[in-house]
Amino acid sequence: MTDPFPRPGLRSWLSSNGRLEFCITLASVTLLTGACVALILVPRNAGPLQLATDEAEVLGTSTAIDNPRLSSVRRDLQPYGPILVREVDASQALLVAHPSHRADLDVLEHQLPPAISDVSEVWGTDWNRAPVVVVAGSPAEFTALTRSAGTTAADVAAVSLTGSYTPGTQPTDQRVVFNPDARRRVGNEGLATLLRHELTHVATRADTADGAPLWILEGFAEYVAQRSQGSTFSQIAPTLTTRLRAGTLPTDFVVDADFTGVDAAYAYESAWSACAFLADRYGTATLTALYKQLATGPKSPAAQDAVFTDVLRASRAELLDGWRAWLRGHAV
Ligand SMILES: [Zn+2]
Structure with missing residues (x-):
């Protein structure tokens, strides 16, 4: 069977980012x-x-x-x-x-x-x-x-x-x-x-069930992996850092398709940063609660929004604004 997940982007990211x-x-x-x-x-x-x-x-x-x-x-x-x-x-x-x-x-x-x-x-x-x-x-x-x-x-x-x-x-x-x-x-x-x-x-x-949003599955795993390791933002997320320094901010949480193409490196880093922001803003216990709600299966944007409201008492727009402000403060 053909490998459904060609990962040139991730591979090159891995090459350029040995720690990660x-x-x-x-x-x-x-x-x-x-x-x-x-x-x-x-x-x-x-x-x-x-x-x-x-x-x-x-x-x-x-x-x-x-x-x-x-x-x-x-x-x-x-x-x-x-x-x-x-x-x-x-x-x-x-x-x-x-x-x-x-x-x-x-x-x-x-x-x-x-x-x-x-x-x-x-x-x-x-x-x-x-x-x-x-x-x-x-x-x-x-x-x-x-x-x-x-x-x-x-x-x-x-x-x-x-x-x-x-x-x-x-x-x-x-x-x-x-x-x-x-x-x-x-x-x-x-x-x-x-x-x-x-x-x-x-x-x-x-x-964790089939089809749950990858940004929370991978972002959470990488957040847990990194939180005690002492790496800097740019070490953890070099691709994201480059984009932020060029003035490009994310417009939304990454979607599953982003994890498989040439932008896979960015997808993993973006997902990590979203979870790092959420942990910073709401605490790790709330991030974990969010994971458990989002990981129950496929989630449309509207379904994710409902979880945001339920767990975080925040809209997607509020979260994205907060995340972008957090990113601007970290990518220096
Ligand atoms: Zn993983």
């Missing part, structure tokens, strides 16, 4: 249509069960070898070779990679607990805070692990959801999958930001 090279979104039409890092359904029984029987192939594990979550990972990864597994004590999250990516595992082991904490600080703790985080060993493996999303070797990370999933329930077996080159491409700080972005998609999954 983050998830590529790959919409699973059955889940978050068009979402960056749509949560991808990987059928549990996509093929014959081929568990490696040699337990020695699981190296350095600190978790029980019969951990059912580990069994699922072993099934999918061991065809590609021996795996290292670490259980992060504080969260029971599982980190998995092949021995060739041991250094990535070391970095992620330190990054995961504070990333989970940062996401929970905004979203609360009512989510599966024990995700499985996998570093693919090769582009082929990355593509295989995220196959439903139509990822390519150029993509950096994705979230997949293994097993069946009932909308509205808490998914319990989600994976964040990193491209084998992710850390080299984004650096350790970029990886930490990327991890938060992806974990936000994991956390919000039960409250």
Whole structure:
């Protein structure tokens, strides 16, 4: 199937903005249509069960070898070779990679607990805070692990959801999958930001339905990812900054189509800035409440306006005026 989301704009943005090279979104039409890092359904029984029987192939594990979550990972990864597994004590999250990516595992082991904490600080703790985080060993493996999303070797990370999933329930077996080159491409700080972005998609999954506006899905994830990272406005949003300095202000929140074309970089940055403004003006709790109202499914502009009135007691025009004033104050 042709990749429905050519992303030249995003790719070039990622290249020029190494800190923020983050998830590529790959919409699973059955889940978050068009979402960056749509949560991808990987059928549990996509093929014959081929568990490696040699337990020695699981190296350095600190978790029980019969951990059912580990069994699922072993099934999918061991065809590609021996795996290292670490259980992060504080969260029971599982980190998995092949021995060739041991250094990535070391970095992620330190990054995961504070990333989970940062996401929970905004979203609360009512989510599966024990995700499985996998570093693919090769582009082929990355593509295989995220196959439903139509990822390519150029993509950096994705979230997949293994097993069946009932909308509205808490998914319990989600994976964040990193491209084998992710850390080299984004650096350790970029990886930490990327991890938060992806974990936000994991956390919000039960409250996120197909077709919800991407500006809130992606903007919220990136807001959560960035809020504790200390980057400046222009570092987070270089394309937006350039436009603002040229005197071009947004006329509206970005629409879903903007996330897939040559302007994708701008779309992600604009969405982040809208959420950063809303958090600044109304607080993160209200931004989170807004997310939960907007993410329930497709929303026409009129439907979004009704949510704005309900949650923020503000009209779209008032919000846009406030956002533009906020942008003028930040893009200096
Ligand atoms: Zn995303």
